[in-house]
Amino acid sequence: MVGALGPPVLFWFLIGSGLGESFKTQRALVTTDVNYLQYFFPGTVTLIVLFTAIFSTISVIEDRHEGFLQSVLVAPLSRLTLVLGKILGGTTLAFGQAALFLLLAPVAGIHLPLHAVPLLLMNLLIISFGLTGLGFLLAWKLDSTQGFHAIMNLLLIPMWLLSGALFPSEGASRWIKMVMALNPLTYGLSALQRSLLVNGHPLAAGMGSNAMGFAVSLSFALVMFTVSVWIVGKR
Numbered sequence: 001m002v003g004a005l006g007p008p009v010l011f012w013f014l015i016g017s018g019l020g021e022s023f024k025t026q027r028a029l030v031t032t033d034v035n036y037l038q039y040f041f042p043g044t045v046t047l048i049v050l051f052t053a054i055f056s057t058i059s060v061i062e063d064r065h066e067g068f069l070q071s072v073l074v075a076p077l078s079r080l081t082l083v084l085g086k087i088l089g090g091t092t093l094a095f096g097q098a099a100l101f102l103l104l105a106p107v108a109g110i111h112l113p114l115h116a117v118p119l120l121l122m123n124l125l126i127i128s129f130g131l132t133g134l135g136f137l138l139a140w141k142l143d144s145t146q147g148f149h150a151i152m153n154l155l156l157i158p159m160w161l162l163s164g165a166l167f168p169s170e171g172a173s174r175w176i177k178m179v180m181a182l183n184p185l186t187y188g189l190s191a192l193q194r195s196l197l198v199n200g201h202p203l204a205a206g207m208g209s210n211a212m213g214f215a216v217s218l219s220f221a222l223v224m225f226t227v228s229v230w231i232v233g234k235r
Contacts, residue, residue, distance in 0.1 A: 007047075007051060008044045008047040008048045008051060008101070009044070009048075009101065009104075034198050034203060034204070037108050038108050038109060038110055038198055038203060039168075039203065039204060040165070040166070041104075041105065041108050041110055041196065041203070042165070042189060042192040042193050042196060042203065042204075043160075043163070043164070043165025043166060043189065044101065044165075045098045045101055045102065045124070045192060046098075046127065046160060046163065046165055046185065046188070046189055046192070047160060047165065048094070048097050048098045048101055049094040049095070049097075049098050049124070049127055049128050049131055050131055050156055050157075050160050052090065052093050052094035052097055052098075052128075052132075053090055053094055053128070053131040053132045053134070053135040053156075054135055054149075054152050054156065055093075056089065056090030056093050056094070056132060056135070057086075057090055057132060057135035057136045057138075057139045058135075058139060058145060058148055058149075060086065060136060060139035060140055061139055061142060061143065061144070061145050061148055062145070064143065079229060079232045079233045080229050082232060083136065083225065083228045083229050083232050084225075086136055087129065087132050087133050087136050087225065087228070088129075090128075090132035090135065090136070091125065091128045091129045091132045094128035094131070094132060095121075095124060095125050095128040098124055098128065099121065099124065102120075105196065109198060110196050110197065110198055110203065111196070111197040111198070111200075112195070112196060112197070113195075113197060116195045119191075119195065119210070120191075120192065120195040120196075122214075123188060123191045123192060123195070123213065123214060123217065124192070126188065126214070126217045126218050126221050127185070127188040127189075127192075127217055127221075129221045129224075129225070130184070130188075130217060130220045130221035130224050131156070131185075133221060133224030133225050133228055134156070134224050135152070135156070136224075136228050137224060137227055137228045137231060138151055138152070138155070140228065140231055140232060141231065159183060159185055160185065162176065162179050162180050162183050162186070163180065163183050163185040163186045163188075163189045164180060164186055164189050164190065164193070164204070164207065165189060168204060169181075169186075169207060180207065181207065184216050184217065184219075184220035185220075186207050187207060187208050187212055187213040187215075187216035187217060188213055188216070188217035188220075190204075190207045190208060190213050191210050191213030191214060191217070194210060194213075195210075
């Protein structure tokens with residue numbers, strides 16, 4: 001828990017504090033600015049989910065090396081049950097730790113309306129399931145923890161960086177905007193940003209609508225789960 005929660009919280013505090021006075025994002029039709037400590041908050045929530053997904057799914061490789069995975073594979077249970085159990089376990093950890101970090105929102109001057117809490121938590125749960133599913137899929141195909149970390153750094157970290165967690169799409173170059181538009185994490189993060197308020201207004205405009213954010217996140221999660229079940233079912 002320290003390894004999964006510590007780095008994102010440290011990044012949020014240090015980077016947010018360092019850039020808090022120099023970064024300003026002007027929201028449409030609103031004269032109030034959002035400082036970087038506030039803007040970076042939902043990005044830190046997704047980073048916690050990302051770190052936890054990595055830590056939880058790497059156990060697939062460890063289970064294979066220790067022989068435990070072979071025992072599970074010959075047990076009288078379906079491969080779907082194996083995948084669902086493993087992904088739900090990682091999802092529970094990721095969701096719980098990210099939800100704990102949300103309690104720090106008032107410290108950054110961010111307000112979380114009670115009526116928005118259920119949808120925000122549901123969105124966070126879907127994001128956790130999707131990223132954990134992606135981690136499981138990669139861990140199943142790899143046999144080295146070193147290779148797993150290398151792939152995670154090559155794929156998941158850029159996926160997070162280009163989701164709008166560190167900077168908004170406004171002002172970015174055209175190709176960066178295109179990559180952000182193709183990134184499924186962008187839409188889940190946008191829904192998180194619109195659920196958090198600063199001075200009564202959404203934290204950021206984000207990309208797309210809340211419905212689109214939920215739809216893309218849910219589609220990504222279902223695809224990761226379906227592909228994982230298919231991969232595990234192969235000999």
